[in-house]
Amino acid sequence: MRTKLLFILVLIPFVFLFTYCEESDPEEVDVAPVATSLSTSSAYSGESVDITGSDFNAALNMNLVELSGVTASVAESATPTAGSETSLTFTVPNMSTTGETIQSYVSVRNLASDLASDSLMLEVKPVFNVDSVEGLPKTKGGIVYDGDGNVYLRGQDPGEIFKIAPDGTETYFGQTTWGEGEMAIGPDGYLYAAVVWGTFGVMRVPVATGGDAETFIPDTEIDNPFCLDFDDAGNLYVGTADGGFWRWNSDDTATRLLADQGWGSPTRVNGDFVYWYVRSDSGSNGLYRAPLPDAASQDTIANGDFETILLTEDYSPSGLAVDSFGNVYLMDGWIDQDDKTAPGMLVRITPAGVAEDLIELPTQNPNKATFHGDVIVIAQGNQGNQFWSYYLGEGYGDTATPRYQW
Secondary structure, eight states: OHHHHHHHHHHHHHHHHHHHHHHSOOOOOOOOOEEEEESOSEEETTOEEEEEEEOOOSSGGGEEEEEEESSSOOEEEEOOSEEOSSEEEEEOOOOOSSSOOEEEEEEEEETTTTEEOOOEEEEEEOSEEEEEOTTOSOOOSOEEEOTTSOEEEEOSSSEEEEEEOTTOOEEEEEEESSOOSOEEEOTTSEEEEEOOSSSOOEEEEETTTOEEOEEEEOTTTSSSEEEEEEOTTOOEEEEETTSOEEEEOTTSOEEEEEOOOOTTOOEEEETTEEEEEEOSSSSOOEEEEEEOOOTTTOOOOOGGGOEEEEEOSSOOEEEEEEOTTSOEEEEEOOSSTTOTTSOEEEEEEOTTOOEEEEEEESSSOOOOEEEETTEEEEEOOTTOSEEEEEEOOTTTTTTOBSOOOO
């Protein structure tokens, strides 16, 4: 009996110790966040990217997205703008000051534990980028993209057209006579080019084969064509060097919709409207728009249809473009008539008429422009063979014209 009691007394502390250890909370162990994928493999500075993974900190501000350059000594970080324990959204910082694309490693750091995830690869594209057309001395003859992402640029004299694929491969595409004026791709599979000077009117080249251009609209029908646009129904509109605006009809006749607005006044069709900028000595310089006439029943744009967006003598644009929000972009040149290498300016004018200088362009006389995704692409024009890409922000170019996706 005494022996059994002694055994029980000796056993009790071990049972208590075992029970205590079993019921007490285990020691917490910090877990590193896990990043499994990015919503895109490449993005512009200022664009949003989603990171999918697990074990992110539930407190959003306790996560930090870190980016480090692969081929350049660049390091940046960003605080997520939205997220959860399995997903984070961040805005890509500007990692390039030279216009170069940066290959970067992206990881997520939990600031509470100071542990970071494994990294994922992201190509960071600069807000402003400079490319060139090796085959051209100058890019004055227009710029346009097709539905496959190929960009076409034309010189002036001769009006040679070069095609640059999305991977950067450059090939000779075709030739028009002369070369100053817009280009557009139509629903019939032709690339159309306006030839301002001479007797050639609007010319065209098959997109599928390229080659020498044929005359489509003779200058006897529309003299000095300068700007080209197709509407959503496939109707072709032509702006002339003197600021006139015409519709080319299905019966091969031309209808003048808008009287001359002044020499060098560019036009642009966007949605149900035509936009134009008056450059003249009339005192009416500025930006206007009017509804496109119904092709079936209306043949003119009356003065009473004009909507004044902005009256100003401040700008002398070589071309304009309109984004999906109705903002108008002016390629403003000839700021200093005595210095042809002086910078130009990309100007945005809102639908309410508020003007904003977006970016100083490298040389004078920035020329024609088009949209490619959320980027506006501008031909350098008379001062060289470059074309410039400027990232506008998410959604800006989504439904902007010209958008030749036939």
